[in-house]
Amino acid sequence: MEYFDQVNEAADAIKARVREVPSIGVVLGSGLGGFASRVSDAVSLSYDGLPHWPASRVAGHEGRLVVGSVRGRTVAVLAGRSHFYEGHDLRAVTFAVRVLGLLGTKVLMLTNAAGGINTELARGDLMVVDDHINLMGGNPLVGSNDDRFGPRFPDMTDVYSPRLRTIADRAALDANVPLRHGVYAALTGPSYETPAEIRYLRVIGADAVGMSTVPEAIVARHMGVEVLAVSCISNMAAGIEHRKLDHTEVVETTRRAGNRLAALLEGTIGHL
Secondary structure (H helix, E strand, C coil), rough: CCHHHHHHHHHHHCCCCCCCCCCHHHHEECCHHHHHHEEEEEEEEHHHHHCCCCCCCCCCCCCCEEEECCCCCCEEEEEECHHHHHHCCCCHHCCHHHHHHHCCEEEEEEEEEEEEECCCCCCCCEEEEEEEEECCCCCCCCCCCCCCCCCCCCCCCCCHHHHHHHHHHHHHHHHHHCCCCEEEEEEECCCCHHHHHHHHHCCHHCCECCCCCCCHHHHHHCCEEEEEEEEEEECCCCCCCCCCCHHHHHHHHHCCCHHHHHHHHHHHHHHH
């Protein structure tokens, strides 16, 4: 079966089980799954029960799709994502975003846990991604292009929508949630970066670093979906605080920041 047909089959399976097709998609990163509980009139679907859907096996990623209402808008919330470092290829990593695009999603909100490189950031800060640097060693659009998804050479000037970033700033003010802005660098992982790599990333303009988001953002833009991305600074990157990094601490920090992130996402959806 062709990749497009697999995506379409998964989209049809979701359509058959929800009351209304979602116009907004939200992808929740490590430890950030609490937002899914804010969805009302929700239909919850396990990834295991959706055709061709790649499994998410990382701590802090539940592995379920929740479709329902937030601020009167129909939203699809992905509580957990697949990662390149798990051994999935980039088509599998971005499969869920392709499905949302075929469902008719117009706005995609991506969240992640990230290491802070900019020393003006602090553990627990929320940072809107203004741009990214792709150092993952691959691009999800490599290979033959399927015009049913999008054009061969999509423009990436504004990967992260200026309109949505402005709306997020407004929502942050309304909710009294401090919000930073910066550039996100994506690396393959799963090992954390070395102090030398962090110094390099700072020199080339990165404010935070993580192991996700960028492939999803590229695929969304390929399909004409507007993208907002928010990083939760879960730890300061290697060499900044002279302490060892641990995924348990990452998940715990993001969980503590979960209410602020949920308020930001909910307010942004309300302003759309």
